[in-house]
Amino acid sequence: MPSSSLSDRGARAAATPLRIDYDAFREAEADLFHPTTNPSGKIPLNIAENRLSWPELKSRIEAIAAGEEIADWVPGYTSTRGAPAFREALASFFSQHLAGEPMDPQRFVVSAGATGVIEMTALVLAEAGDVAVIPAPCYPVYERDIANVAGMERYDLVTRSAEGGLADATDFTIPDLEAARSEIESAGKRFRMLILTTPNNPTGGILGVDQLEAVADWCVARKIHLVVNEIYGLSLIDTRHPAIASEYVEHRVFTSFAGMIADRDCDYLHLWYALSKDLGISGFRVGMAYSHNEDFLTGYANLNLTHSVSNHTQWLLSHLLADADFMTGYVSRNKDRLTEAYVFVAGALRSMGVSYVPSRGSLFAWINLSEFLEDDSEEGELALWRDLFDTTGVLLTPGVGFGHACHGLFRVVYPCVSHEALAEAMRRLAGFVRGRRAR
Amino acid sequence: MPSSSLSDRGARAAATPLRIDYDAFREAEADLFHPTTNPSGKIPLNIAENRLSWPELKSRIEAIAAGEEIADWVPGYTSTRGAPAFREALASFFSQHLAGEPMDPQRFVVSAGATGVIEMTALVLAEAGDVAVIPAPCYPVYERDIANVAGMERYDLVTRSAEGGLADATDFTIPDLEAARSEIESAGKRFRMLILTTPNNPTGGILGVDQLEAVADWCVARKIHLVVNEIYGLSLIDTRHPAIASEYVEHRVFTSFAGMIADRDCDYLHLWYALSKDLGISGFRVGMAYSHNEDFLTGYANLNLTHSVSNHTQWLLSHLLADADFMTGYVSRNKDRLTEAYVFVAGALRSMGVSYVPSRGSLFAWINLSEFLEDDSEEGELALWRDLFDTTGVLLTPGVGFGHACHGLFRVVYPCVSHEALAEAMRRLAGFVRGRRAR
Numbered sequence: 001m002p003s004s005s006l007s008d009r010g011a012r013a014a015a016t017p018l019r020i021d022y023d024a025f026r027e028a029e030a031d032l033f034h035p036t037t038n039p040s041g042k043i044p045l046n047i048a049e050n051r052l053s054w055p056e057l058k059s060r061i062e063a064i065a066a067g068e069e070i071a072d073w074v075p076g077y078t079s080t081r082g083a084p085a086f087r088e089a090l091a092s093f094f095s096q097h098l099a100g101e102p103m104d105p106q107r108f109v110v111s112a113g114a115t116g117v118i119e120m121t122a123l124v125l126a127e128a129g130d131v132a133v134i135p136a137p138c139y140p141v142y143e144r145d146i147a148n149v150a151g152m153e154r155y156d157l158v159t160r161s162a163e164g165g166l167a168d169a170t171d172f173t174i175p176d177l178e179a180a181r182s183e184i185e186s187a188g189k190r191f192r193m194l195i196l197t198t199p200n201n202p203t204g205g206i207l208g209v210d211q212l213e214a215v216a217d218w219c220v221a222r223k224i225h226l227v228v229n230e231i232y233g234l235s236l237i238d239t240r241h242p243a244i245a246s247e248y249v250e251h252r253v254f255t256s257f258a259g260m261i262a263d264r265d266c267d268y269l270h271l272w273y274a275l276s277k278d279l280g281i282s283g284f285r286v287g288m289a290y291s292h293n294e295d296f297l298t299g300y301a302n303l304n305l306t307h308s309v310s311n312h313t314q315w316l317l318s319h320l321l322a323d324a325d326f327m328t329g330y331v332s333r334n335k336d337r338l339t340e341a342y343v344f345v346a347g348a349l350r351s352m353g354v355s356y357v358p359s360r361g362s363l364f365a366w367i368n369l370s371e372f373l374e375d376d377s378e379e380g381e382l383a384l385w386r387d388l389f390d391t392t393g394v395l396l397t398p399g400v401g402f403g404h405a406c407h408g409l410f411r412v413v414y415p416c417v418s419h420e421a422l423a424e425a426m427r428r429l430a431g432f433v434r435g436r437r438a439r
Numbered sequence: 440m441p442s443s444s445l446s447d448r449g450a451r452a453a454a455t456p457l458r459i460d461y462d463a464f465r466e467a468e469a470d471l472f473h474p475t476t477n478p479s480g481k482i483p484l485n486i487a488e489n490r491l492s493w494p495e496l497k498s499r500i501e502a503i504a505a506g507e508e509i510a511d512w513v514p515g516y517t518s519t520r521g522a523p524a525f526r527e528a529l530a531s532f533f534s535q536h537l538a539g540e541p542m543d544p545q546r547f548v549v550s551a552g553a554t555g556v557i558e559m560t561a562l563v564l565a566e567a568g569d570v571a572v573i574p575a576p577c578y579p580v581y582e583r584d585i586a587n588v589a590g591m592e593r594y595d596l597v598t599r600s601a602e603g604g605l606a607d608a609t610d611f612t613i614p615d616l617e618a619a620r621s622e623i624e625s626a627g628k629r630f631r632m633l634i635l636t637t638p639n640n641p642t643g644g645i646l647g648v649d650q651l652e653a654v655a656d657w658c659v660a661r662k663i664h665l666v667v668n669e670i671y672g673l674s675l676i677d678t679r680h681p682a683i684a685s686e687y688v689e690h691r692v693f694t695s696f697a698g699m700i701a702d703r704d705c706d707y708l709h710l711w712y713a714l715s716k717d718l719g720i721s722g723f724r725v726g727m728a729y730s731h732n733e734d735f736l737t738g739y740a741n742l743n744l745t746h747s748v749s750n751h752t753q754w755l756l757s758h759l760l761a762d763a764d765f766m767t768g769y770v771s772r773n774k775d776r777l778t779e780a781y782v783f784v785a786g787a788l789r790s791m792g793v794s795y796v797p798s799r800g801s802l803f804a805w806i807n808l809s810e811f812l813e814d815d816s817e818e819g820e821l822a823l824w825r826d827l828f829d830t831t832g833v834l835l836t837p838g839v840g841f842g843h844a845c846h847g848l849f850r851v852v853y854p855c856v857s858h859e860a861l862a863e864a865m866r867r868l869a870g871f872v873r874g875r876r877a878r
Binding site for chain 2 (some may be wrong): 069110116119313
């Protein structure tokens with residue numbers, strides 16, 4: 001622990017890097033691959049960013065900034081729920097592209113990025129020590145986001161299929177939830193919140209409508225908050241693409257939780273969204289929660305000034321989202337680009353003989369390299385991860401922290417680099433795999 | 440308390456409006472004064488915004504957005520300390536206009552507005568239950584900012600001159616601090632932090648260099664964190680202006696705490712700043728802390744993703760701040776505009792026979808209407824405040840919450856409306872004063 005000039009929590013934070021792959025990422029950034037100027041450089045595939053559609057979006061944003069006069073409300077304080085103009089554009093966009101039905105801008109609250117929304121939601125809904133259940137494998141940083149200021153604990157619900165290795169984390173059942181609840185309550189704690197992510201990070205799994213409905217009813221009956229995170233809701237893979245269609249047992253359609261919230265109109269159902277992934281602008285730090293719980297929205301708003309989003313950014317993005325024609329085209333083209341990159345990676349993995357979860361959405365391939373573990377443990381996994389990076393310059397995210405029981409699984413972010421860099425990364429990974437198998 | 444679907448802190452937040460004058464402000468906003476279209480409309484002078492220089496700044500910001508290509512780092516994740524390019528521009532700006540000596544961009548951390556910086560600082564430096572001492576009268580919302588997530592308590596150090604009514608809150612002494620410390624420790628608590636605001640909100644007082652030096656040494660010797668908030672550091676009144684010069688016993692020059700931090704190079708001295716007031720862009724939500732405490736900066740950065748500022752805004756403002764010629768002219772013209780508006784308000788108050796603290800900076804006149812109290816109590820003050828609003832449509836901020844002992848003091852924000860609106864507000868206030876005295 002660093003010096004006592006800090007609080008205990010401050011000292012803990014100072015001693016805890018943001019993420020396990022942070023230092024390696026800084027190394028990679030200092031020596032980035034470039035096809036001509038640095039062909040042996042590093043290729044980080046560990047940050048959940050979609051860079052494929054940025055050129056298109058950038059032009060549009062520059063055109064708005066050049067063509068529109070900054071609105072009068074931008075320099076001053078606005079609603080701590082988010083600027084009304086932005087929430088209107090957002091509700092309209094979300095209605096059209098995700099919910100498929102009208103949504104009330106008054107039921108949105110906006111914060112600095114998804115991570116800000118998660119922190120705020122935990123703060124307003126849960127006491128310190130309360131437990132959030134998250135089907136595994138799932139996003140490691142939930143743990144920090146619900147704990148840092150809210151003091152919530154994470155419980156990883158390892159689904160049966162995931163016990164065996166690769167699985168898309170969608171196959172949990174009501175009895176699984178009951179079992180988790182018993183275990184949590186036996187430990188003298190409270191199962192306060194269930195967090196579902198669909199499409200899932202890292203597996204790309206999508207929850208079915210019947211499953212969501214059943215889980216929602218189960219949660220409502222038990223006064224457990226159910227939050228569905230749809231941050232990858234428009235980052236969808238076309239599972240009917242001929243190169244991959246045969247890998248899917250069924251062709252699930254993503255269905256937003258918004259309609260189920262509206263149908264039930266109760267205090268325990270909520271939705272998270274952000275523009276970070278679907279628009280590839282995590283740097284703009286725009287996240288939001290949607291709920292029919294008026295007290296939640298009011299309490300949230302009264303604490304949210306410290307997490308608020310620049311009005312200038314809200315203003316700019318309200319113009320962007322309100323351009324329905326552009327956004328419709330963008331969403332479609334972005335999906336095509338994602339599918340194309342995914343198809344490429346899936347093909348490369350197949351030809352290496354590396355297994356992966358057939359993805360329906362999100363920005364990831366969730367792959368199994370456990371055959372190369374020298375030691376079937378967390379240490380073994382980290383050693384393999386580091387070895388892969390040192391040998392090939394390809395930086396993945398190790399499975400540790402995603403909350404499941406197996407070792408040797410890794411997350412590959414495929415739309416965060418150019419096609420050339422991705423192709424080079426797959427070539428190097430194939431070489432690594434061949435070399436290891438030949439040992 | 441609202442429904443039990445929230446946590447205790449969430450329910451508390453839902454039941455506690457952001458500020459005492461919030462509802463009245465919404466009323467005022469719905470019926471705003473306009474010289475021709477709504478001459479009997481409301482004139483809110485209670486939000487700490489400087490609108491006088493926005494037209495100039497807006498043009499410059501629009502020109503940057505129209506002329507510059509968005510940098511590659513904008514859409515992605517950047518340092519949680521703040522984007523390096525922005526911290527460089529900020530350090531350079533702060534050095535030139537406030538510190539007068541070079542500052543290291545690595546010693547800045549950037550968060551969503553001053554309020555985000557205050558919350559983060561309290562979280563990293565103090566345990567829940569620790570006490571922050573604040574010379575009174577001072578900014579009411581400090582109380583929420585240090586308590587909401589960090590759980591700190593506010594202790595108002597009422598300076599001797601302030602006991603009698605109007606005072607600029609700069610006359611506290613080391614024995615005053617010793618007395619506060621004894622009282623806090625007798626209650627079994629810890630005096631963890633001293634927060635000074637210079638220029639002060641609401642009094643416009645400026646701390647002298649000798650005083651700051653002495654207080655800094657006292658704090659360092661006792662391992663008490665001293666944070667100096669210079670958010671109004673460039674919002675200065677020209678106290679040599681002929682219409683007001685005679686009101687000042689001395690013509691103090693504002694001196695930034697930055698140099699004293701550099702001289703002492705220790706873990707217990709910190710500085711807060713924000714672009715909200717000096718640039719009149721509170722809506723852009725850009726605040727920052729500066730410190731030589733490396734652990735503080737690291738711990739802060741590791742918790743700061745939830746409080747981070749839009750990269751697009753950081754990018755835009757880095758271009759703005761880096762334009763040294765423009766900023767130098769802007770700072771000077773803004774000071775002229777502030778002084779002009781202040782001189783007008785001071786003259787109006789003098790002609791009404793309403794006393795006020797001669798201001799050296801910030802956006803406020805701190806005035807005494809206690810002669811009109813029907814009841815010398817908090818309730819009496821709120822009744823007078825509401826009566827003034829109902830009678831005249833002029834909305835001030837009541838002194839309750841600023842932490843001093845007297846009733847009947849009010850804060851007037853003078854640069855938040857046009858000159859016409861300000862003149863109308865002063866006419867109405869004069870009428871109110873005349874009417875009350877004639878009763």
